[in-house]
Amino acid sequence: MKEVYLNGDFLPEIEAKVSVFDRGFLLGDGVYEVIPVYDGRSFQLRGHLERLQSSLDGVRMKNPLTNAEWQAMIEQLIERNDGGNQSLYLQVTRGAAPRDHLFPQGVTPTIFAMSNLLHPVEEKYKKHGIAAITLPDIRWHNCNIKAITLLPNSLLKQQALEAGAQEALLIRDGYLTEGATSNAYVVINGTIYTSPKDEKVLPGITREVVIALAAKSGIPLLEQGVTLSDLKHADEVWVSSSTKEVLPVTLLDGNKVGSGIPGPVWQQIDVLYQHYKKDVATWH
Numbered sequence: 001m002k003e004v005y006l007n008g009d010f011l012p013e014i015e016a017k018v019s020v021f022d023r024g025f026l027l028g029d030g031v032y033e034v035i036p037v038y039d040g041r042s043f044q045l046r047g048h049l050e051r052l053q054s055s056l057d058g059v060r061m062k063n064p065l066t067n068a069e070w071q072a073m074i075e076q077l078i079e080r081n082d083g084g085n086q087s088l089y090l091q092v093t094r095g096a097a098p099r100d101h102l103f104p105q106g107v108t109p110t111i112f113a114m115s116n117l118l119h120p121v122e123e124k125y126k127k128h129g130i131a132a133i134t135l136p137d138i139r140w141h142n143c144n145i146k147a148i149t150l151l152p153n154s155l156l157k158q159q160a161l162e163a164g165a166q167e168a169l170l171i172r173d174g175y176l177t178e179g180a181t182s183n184a185y186v187v188i189n190g191t192i193y194t195s196p197k198d199e200k201v202l203p204g205i206t207r208e209v210v211i212a213l214a215a216k217s218g219i220p221l222l223e224q225g226v227t228l229s230d231l232k233h234a235d236e237v238w239v240s241s242s243t244k245e246v247l248p249v250t251l252l253d254g255n256k257v258g259s260g261i262p263g264p265v266w267q268q269i270d271v272l273y274q275h276y277k278k279d280v281a282t283w284h
C-alpha cells in the first residue's frame with residue numbers, strides 16, 4: 001500500500017482525509033509541484049522548492065515548511081514508497097475554513113504529498129514524435145503560479161486528446177505561450193526559441209535544464225516568443241515537462257513539422273538531457 005504525507009504524518013493513502021471545508025476543495029486555493037525521482041533521488045529539487053516558494057508568494061501564502069523540512073519529508077516519502085523512479089506530487093492549500101472568498105485568518109495550511117509511479121517516456125514518442133493541436137490560451141493571467149486550479153488546462157488537454165493529439169499548444173494574442181501541460185520550443189534556422197519567463201507561462205524546471213544545456217553546448221537559444229505563423233513554419237517544435245522530459249512534436253494541426261520526423265536539434269538536446277539526468281543521479 002502506498003504511503004502519503006498529510007500535515008506532518010505519513011500514512012497509508014486510504015487513511016488520508018481532508019476536510020470538505022478545505023479551500024483547495026471549495027475554491028482551488030492552493031499550489032503544487034511535481035518532482036521526478038530517479039533511482040530514489042529527487043531531480044532538480046532546489047529548483048522545484050524555489051518555484052514552490054514563488055507560487056506561495058504569488059498567492060500570498062506563507063511557506064509552511066523550511067526547505068530542509070521539505071527535503072527531509074520528501075526523502076522519507078521516497079523511501080517509504082520503495083525508492084526507484086517516482087513522480088512526487090506536493091500540494092499546499094490555504095487550509096479549512098468557512099467558505100468565503102476572503103482569506104481566513106489564523107488557519108493552518110493543508111500540506112499533502114504523494115508518490116506515483118514515474119512511467120518511462122514512451123519510446124514511440126521519442127522515435128516518431130507526438131501530435132499537437134493549437135488552441136486559444138484560455139487560462140488566467142498568472143500562469144507563472146503553479147496553482148491547483150487546472151480546469152482550463154484540463155479542458156485544453158482533453159480537447160487535444162479528442163482530436164487525436166497528445167498536447168495542446170496555446171496561442172495568446174497571436175503568440176505561442178506554452179503547452180497545456182508543458183513548455184514549448186520552436187527551432188528556426190538552428191536557433192531554439194522559447195517564451196520568456198513572465199506571467200503567461202509556467203517557469204518550467206525542465207525548461208531551465210534545456211536552456212542551461214543549450215548554453216553549455218553552444219546551441220543558440222533565445223527566450224523570445226514566436227507567432228502562430230512562425231510556429232506553423234518551424235523546422236522543429238518540442239515540448240518539455242518534468243515527467244515527459246523533452247519530446248518532439250512532429251504533427252501540428254494535422255500538418256508535418258519540418259520533415260515530419262524528430263529533428264537534429266531535438267536529438268542533440270535529448271542526448272544532453274539523458275546524460276545530465278545520469279550525472280545528477282550519481283552526484284546529487
Ligand SMILES: Cc1ncc(COP(=O)(O)O)c(C=O)c1O
Pocket residue numbers: 034153178179180181182183201202203204205206207240241242243
Ligand atoms: C502549463 C505547464 N507548463 C510547463 C510545465 C513544465 O514544467 P516542469 O518542467 O517544471 O515540469 C508544466 C508541467 O506540468 C505545465 O503544467
